Amino acid sequence: MSAAADRLNLTSGHLNAGRKRSSSSVSLKAAEKPFKVTVIGSGNWGTTIAKVVAENCKGYPEVFAPIVQMWVFEEEINGEKLTEIINTRHQNVKYLPGITLPDNLVANPDLIDSVKDVDIIVFNIPHQFLPRICSQLKGHVDSHVRAISCLKGFEVGAKGVQLLSSYITEELGIQCGALSGANIATEVAQEHWSETTVAYHIPKDFRGEGKDVDHKVLKALFHRPYFHVSVIEDVAGISISGALKNVVALGCGFVEGLGWGNNASAAIQRVGLGEIIRFGQMFFPESRDETYYQESAGVADLITTCAGGRNVKVARLMATSGKDAWECEKELLNGQSAQGLITCKEVHEWLETCGSVEDFPLFEAVYQIVYNNYPMKNLPDMIEELDLHED
Numbered sequence: 420m421s422a423a424a425d426r427l428n429l430t431s432g433h434l435n436a437g438r439k440r441s442s443s444s445v446s447l448k449a450a451e452k453p454f455k456v457t458v459i460g461s462g463n464w465g466t467t468i469a470k471v472v473a474e475n476c477k478g479y480p481e482v483f484a485p486i487v488q489m490w491v492f493e494e495e496i497n498g499e500k501l502t503e504i505i506n507t508r509h510q511n512v513k514y515l516p517g518i519t520l521p522d523n524l525v526a527n528p529d530l531i532d533s534v535k536d537v538d539i540i541v542f543n544i545p546h547q548f549l550p551r552i553c554s555q556l557k558g559h560v561d562s563h564v565r566a567i568s569c570l571k572g573f574e575v576g577a578k579g580v581q582l583l584s585s586y587i588t589e590e591l592g593i594q595c596g597a598l599s600g601a602n603i604a605t606e607v608a609q610e611h612w613s614e615t616t617v618a619y620h621i622p623k624d625f626r627g628e629g630k631d632v633d634h635k636v637l638k639a640l641f642h643r644p645y646f647h648v649s650v651i652e653d654v655a656g657i658s659i660s661g662a663l664k665n666v667v668a669l670g671c672g673f674v675e676g677l678g679w680g681n682n683a684s685a686a687i688q689r690v691g692l693g694e695i696i697r698f699g700q701m702f703f704p705e706s707r708d709e710t711y712y713q714e715s716a717g718v719a720d721l722i723t724t725c726a727g728g729r730n731v732k733v734a735r736l737m738a739t740s741g742k743d744a745w746e747c748e749k750e751l752l753n754g755q756s757a758q759g760l761i762t763c764k765e766v767h768e769w770l771e772t773c774g775s776v777e778d779f780p781l782f783e784a785v786y787q788i789v790y791n792n793y794p795m796k797n798l799p800d801m802i803e804e805l806d807l808h809e810d
């Protein structure tokens with residue numbers, strides 16, 4: 420291959436104008452050996468991001484191996500295996516119905532087999548399943564494998580509050596970044612334009628351009644004409660906002676369900692954004708304030724999630740029906756997960772451990788409503804009382 424042909428023109432026109440980014444080049448070196456990519460998870464977002472990745476792997480054969488494996492938690496749909504349905508009809512009829520998937524996306528029910536000889540893993544499962552997935556993967560993933568986590572949530576345990584990307588790094592010994600953004604899955608799957616943010620630190624054992632994953636490779640992997648990607652360094656910032664906006668969305672769902680309208684929802688989002696930023700400043704000082712304002716993973720994700728995400732829908736039904744969170748999740752989501760329900764508990768446990776509950780009155784109010792049945796109509800007072808107490 421000639422030197423000129425050795426570089427691919429990838430992304431002209433989509434290079435993060437006006438903001439300082441890691442990658443401003445439009446050329447990408449062909450890989451010495453095309454990177455093999457696996458997506459772990461096949462839910463609503465898992466299948467959507469697998470579609471995105473498979474399209475790019477097919478489109479850039481000099482950089483990526485064309486076949487993308489997608490690990491599927493196997494289940495039967497009307498007597499047929501979901502993996503067989505995906506591999507023959509190219510649709511995930513349960514979690515992303517009505518969307519045709521690329522034929523180079525191969526569903527695999529065997530987790531260990533799906534990561535055989537892989538170079539890049541994209542994690543995409545509801546985060547309550549991550550510890551079990553990691554324990555199964557241990558010993559089966561080479562330390563040079565790179566990963567991106569699309570999960571939204573935290574791991575809270577003996578080590579305190581952890582980003583899920585850090586948890587993956589610790590458990591599997593691999594470098595892991597994150598992808599997060601204003602990305603309602605069905606809209607991305609239907610190829611309606613949206614933006615996202617990918618954050619990744621280049622590891623110390625980086626093997627060089629064309630041999631290892633860098634920001635340009637990640638841009639090539641995720642960027643589509645309908646899915647615009649900015650690549651930055653702030654893994655903590657995008658992960659914190661991705662996790663916590665789900666808790667804020669529950670608060671919005673409560674006030675909407677009570678019939679209080681747009682002003683109340685905007686008030687919850689205002690308070691929520693403040694608590695998200697404070698959480699980052701207090702517990703992840705490496706996160707950058709501007710990420711919350713400037714990135715799709717920040718305020719844009721907060722807005723879209725509070726408008727049309729799964730958490731707001733579940734909370735709205737809790738308010739209108741009087742049913743508990745788990746009944747509403749089951750009734751509305753057909754096996755999908757409203758991650759805010761678990762995240763608000765993780766956040767509560769962490770804030771209690773470190774004596775900081777009163778610094779986060781909205782997060783605490785959401786937790787008390789979901790888990791201890793506190794009346795939703797008291798939400799404004801719960802926020803204000805704690806504010807006054809703080810003064």
Ligand SMILES: NC(=O)c1ccc[n+]([C@@H]2O[C@H](COP(=O)([O-])OP(=O)(O)OC[C@H]3O[C@@H](n4cnc5c(N)ncnc54)[C@H](O)[C@@H]3O)[C@@H](O)[C@H]2O)c1
Binds near residue numbers: 491492571602603
């Ligand atoms: N859906 C969205 O719009 C969206 C957008 C961006 C990010 N995310 C995030 O992506 C992550 C994955 O979300 P999703 O929408 O793909 O999932 P989902 O909520 O659709 O969950 C369903 C998935 O969970 C799997 N599952 C069920 N039981 C399991 C088990 N015991 N072990 C492993 N997997 C099991 C199912 O097979 C299915 O693939 C979440 O953290 C979510 O917050 C979602």
Ligand SMILES: O=P(O)(O)OC[C@H](O)CO
Binds near residue numbers: 665720
């Ligand atoms: O549907 P949700 O509530 O899981 O949110 C979806 C995405 O995170 C929005 O960006």
